Amino acid sequence: MRKTPFVLLFLISCSISIFADIKLPALVGNNMVLQQQTEVKIWGWAKAGSKISISPTWETKTYTINTAKNGSWQTVIKTPIPGGPYQIKLTGDGDLTLNNVLIGEVWVCSGQSNMEMALRGNSSPILNANQIILDADHPNIRLFKVKSTSSITPLDNVKGQWDQSTSATAREFSAIGYQFAQILNKKLNFPIGMIMTTVGGTMVEAWMSKESLSAFPQVKIPSTLENNKYPHREPTALFNAMVAPLLKYNIRGVIWLQGESNRHEPELYEQLFPAMVNDWRKQWGIGEFPFYYGQIAPYGSKDSTRSGARLREAQLKDMDLIPNSGMAVLLDVGMENDIHFMDKTIPAQRFAYWALGKAYGIPGIGYQSPKYKSLKIDGNKAVLSFDYAPYLTSYRKPLILFEIAGEDKVFHQAKATIDKNTVTVMSEDVKKPVAVRYAYKEWVMGQLYNNDGLP
Template sequence: MKKLIVLFAPILFLYTAANAQVKLASVFTSNMVLQQQSNVPIWGWDKPGSSVTVNTSWNKKSYKTRANAGGKWKVKISTPIYGGPYTVIVSDGNTIKLDNVLIGEVWLCTGQSNMEIPMKGYKSQPIAGSVDAILKSANNNIHIYTVPRSSVTEAQENSKPSEWHVASPEFVANFSATGYYFGRLLNDMLHIPIGLVSDCYGGSSAEAWMDAEGLKDFPEIKVPAKTDSIKAVSRTPTTLFNGMLNPVIGYGIKGCIWYQGESNYERPDQYEKLFPAMVKRWRGLWQQGDFPFYYVQIAPYDYAQLPPYNSGGKYNSAYLRDAQRKSLNIIPNSGMAVLLDVGEQATIHPPRKEPAGTRLAYLALAQTYGITGFDYASPLYKAVTIEGNRATIRFEHAENGLTAYNKPLQYFEIAGKDKRFYPAQAAISGSTIVVSSPLVKEPVAVRYAFNDFVTGDLFGTNGLPVSSFRTDDW
C-alpha cells in the first residue's frame, strides 16, 4: 500500500500542475486599494509556462507575462492618480475579475497586540469610544485588509486567505483600532481613498518579524531550523516574518505604522540596534526606498506585574521607550508618536487608542503629505547645558513653548557624579526646562518620567506629551 501511495504522489502532482489555472496571492481581492501613481506588482501562480494577462480598467491596458518554472508569475501595473472604482481582470483563459478596486494611499499597520486589538476591543478589554466610532465608520473610501495569523519556520509565498472590505460597522469592529483611527484621519484630511493592511500578532517580539538575513548581526538570537517546533508562536525569531510578512512584501504601499516593543521591554540595549535593523531590512526587501515609517513609543505600564515579575534596573520599560526615542536619529524618514499621557498601570492595553492613531496620522500628514500650519510632533529632548547647580534642557519641536497646564512638574530627577538621582525642582522657561536640587551641587545628568509606569505631566503647547528621556547613558 505504501508503494502505491509513493507511486501515486507524482502522478497526482502532474495531474494538478497540468490542470492548474491562474491564482492570485491572497492579498489581491475585490475591494483592494492600490497605491496611486506607482508601478505596483500583482502576482500569483499558474501552470509553469502559462501565459497570464492582467487588464486594468483605468487605462484600458493589458499586461502580459508567463509563469516561471515554479509556477509563479508577476507583473507591474501603472496606477493613475487616486480614484475609482475600477476593475482588474486576470486571465490565462480562465478569468478572475476584481471589482470595486480603488486607487489611493496604502499603509501597512504592523506590530503586536496594541496594533492588533480591534475596535470592539478584546474580551473584557475595551477601546474607549469604540461604539460611537464603529457606528459612524461606514466609508466607501476606506478599505481594510487583515493578514491572518500564521507562525511557521519556513518562509511562505502566500498567506492564508483573507478579503479586502469596505469600511462599515461590521468590518471596522474587527479591525485594528490604532490602524483605523490613523486611516480615518488621513481620509478626513486628504479626501482620497485609503487602504489599510493590518499585519499584526499579539505578544510578538521584533525578531519574530525579521528573517535570518536581517538577524545575521545578532548572533545571540537563535533562528529556528525548518524542522524545529515553535514553542512561542509570537516570539520565535523569523516565524511571523515567514507566515505573515513575507507573503505581502512588495505589495505597493505608501508607508508603514508600527506599534510594538512591549515584548522586548527587558532587552532595551539590544532593541536599540534590533529595531532600526528591522526597518532597514524591510525597506530593502520592499524595494521602495526609505518609505515613511512611523511608530508608537510604548505606553507606560507596570511591567513587574508580568511573569517572571522582574523589576528594577533595565527591566524598567523607560529604557525601552528611550531606545525608541534614540531610534529616531538612526531610522531615516521616521517619526514617533508619544503616549506618555495615556498609559494604564493595570493593563498593557491602554483603552485610548485614538491618540495613538491620530498622533501617527499627524506625523504622516506633515512629513509625508506636506500639510503645513499645524504643530504635529511631541517635543523631544535635544541637549542639556549645565551652569553651576542648574541644568537647562532644550527640546526639538518646542518652538511655541512648553506647558504643565499650571501644575508643578513632578517627574524630573537630577544626579551628580555619584550617579544617584534625586527628585528635582523643574521650571518651564519658554521652550526650555531649568532643573535643580539642593541635594546635587554639581549636576551631570537629568531624567524625566523615567519610570516603568508614569503619567507624563509635561507637554508642548500643542498638547502633545513630551517623551520620557535621560541625558545619561548609565
C-alpha cells in the same frame, strides 16, 4: 430527474477548472486598494507556459505576461491618481475579473497586542469603541487583516481578504490602524487601504528575517516550529509567515507599535529594531518608505526605573538611527495596572500627524514631540533646552517627573519650572548638577508638552 445532480456537479467542476486557471494571492482581489501614481506588481499562478493578459479599466493598455515553468507569473502595471472603483480583467485559459478596486494610499499597521487590539475590545475595552464603530461606514476605506500564523521558511501567500469598511468589518480591525485610516481618508480625501499584520505578545526578533538576524549571533533561530507551544514568539516566524507574502504589494508606509515584549533587553532592542526596519525596506524594494513607530506606553510600578523606561530611551535613540522615521510619544496614554491602554484614539492621531505632516507635507500640522537639545549648568541649576518646542507647558500643573544628579550619579527629586522653551531644574540635595532625567519610571503620566499639545 435523477441525472440533474450529476449534471450540476459536472458543470460546477468545469466552472472550477476554468476559473482556477488563474490563481491570485489573497492580497490581490476584490475591494483592494492599489498605491496611486506608481508602478504596482500584479502576480499569481497559472498553467505553466500559458499567457496571461491583464486589462485595468482605468486605461486602454493591456499587459501581457507568460507564465514561468513553475506556473508563476508577475507583471507591473501603472496606477493613476486616486479614484475608482475600477475593474481589472485577467484572461488566460479562463477569465477572472477583480471588482471594486480603488486607487489611493496603502499603509501597513504592525506590531504586538496594542496594535492588534480590535475596536471590539476584549477584557481591556477600547475607549469610545461603540461610537467609532457606529461611524465606520466608509466605502473608500478598505481593510485587509492577515490571519495570524507562523512559519520556519518564507511563505508566498497569506490568509485574508480586502473588506470595505463597515461597522461589522471595522469592529474586527486594529483600533489604532482603523482610526489612522479614517483620519487620513478625511484629510486627504483619498481611498485608504490598511493592511493589518499583528500578533500579541511577540518580540521584534519574530518579525525579522533570517538575513537580518545574521548580524546578531546571540539570537538563535530554530530549525523547526513543530511541537512548539508558542511558535509566534520564535525568531523569523512572523516575518516568514506574515510579512514575506506582503513584500510584492506596493505600500506608502508602515505604522508600528511593539516593544513591550522586549522591555527586558533594551540595549539589544536598540540594535534590533533599526535592523528590522532597514531589512523590511530592503526586501520591499521601494526605497526608504515612511516608518512611524509608537514609543511604548508607561505601565507597571511607579517606583521602578527598570526595563520600561530604558526601552523608551532606546526607542528615542532609534529615531536618529532610522532614516525617514518618526516616533509617536505615548507617555500620557498608559495605564498603571493594564499594559493594554484603553485610549487607542490618541496613538492613531499621533501616527496620523506624522504621516500628514511629514510624509504628505501638509503645512500647519505639528507632529514632532519636544526633543532634548542641550543642558546648561548655572550654579546649582540645570537649564534644559528643547527642539520642536517654541513653547512648553504643563497645563499649569506642577512638574514632578524631573530628577537631578550630581557627580555621585544619585538622582534626586527636583523642582522644575518652565520659561518659554526651557526648563530649569534644581534640588537642594544637589549642589553641582551634572545630569537630569525626566519620567524615568516604569509607570508615569507625562506632564511636559509643546504648543502642539504633544508630550
